[in-house]
Amino acid sequence: MKFKRSFCPITNVLDTLGDKWTLLVIRDLVLGKRRYQEFTSSPERIASNILADRLKKLETAGLIARQAYQRNPVRYEYLLTEKGEGLKPVLEAIIVWGKKHYPGTKRFPRVEHR
């Protein structure tokens, strides 16, 4: 294997998830969101170009899969892969620490579909 910065697992995770937006997209997916506009309508208001970029990178990294849900015109939605689902414990640990140290923060509720 050839690593970009080092063979530290944390470093390599940060190379794909280390920014202010990527994990929020994962969070939205975990909460049940699937479509472009659902992500852009989250309260953090991710910019459209940033979202497109992150979705592309997450797909390349194998954390999400893009899938058409209709034709004419074709429209896509995004789903977590098993690898992506595996991040749940990381999100959990972050939520536990975050709720403790940022009083007033609260876990977001799952979103319903259709």
Next chain:
Amino acid sequence: MKFKRSFCPITNVLDTLGDKWTLLVIRDLVLGKRRYQEFTSSPERIASNILADRLKKLETAGLIARQAYQRNPVRYEYLLTEKGEGLKPVLEAIIVWGKKHYPGTKRFPRVEHR
């Protein structure tokens, strides 16, 4: 409470830790590193100005404390606060996921002192 982006705990954690370097500084501290040059000599080669910036922000956020270890001339070292120590489970979860999905990565060993 007034939150920058939203009241989501994950979001607020990302506002302080969401970049490619901050968590690596925390990692080094957890491994036992304390001094400026110890951080700059980690294999990821953090730039000196970035390190200074992150140390300042981590201190402001209450995750680390700066402490003089000698005078004439005065020299400083950094230590994790209890709040900072609380991040260990987050690092653990990241390491578990990272080792699984980036084959060849390995947890770094603790460093010795003096």
Next chain:
DNA sequence: CCTGTGACTTGCATTTTGAAAGTCATTGTA
């Protein structure tokens, strides 16, 4: 006086981010 050490700071070019507006195919509405 001269060199070294440790913890930074400065200057500047490159890269990334963010806000707003635009594109494109197709469908529903007047």
Next chain:
DNA sequence: TACAATGACTTTCAAAATGCAAGTCACAGG
């Protein structure tokens, strides 16, 4: 038949963050 709306993006461009190299500052030891 035109027109607005929908959904998933792309483009433009200014502003902020990053990265590299070099410089600073206080003192210690030779």
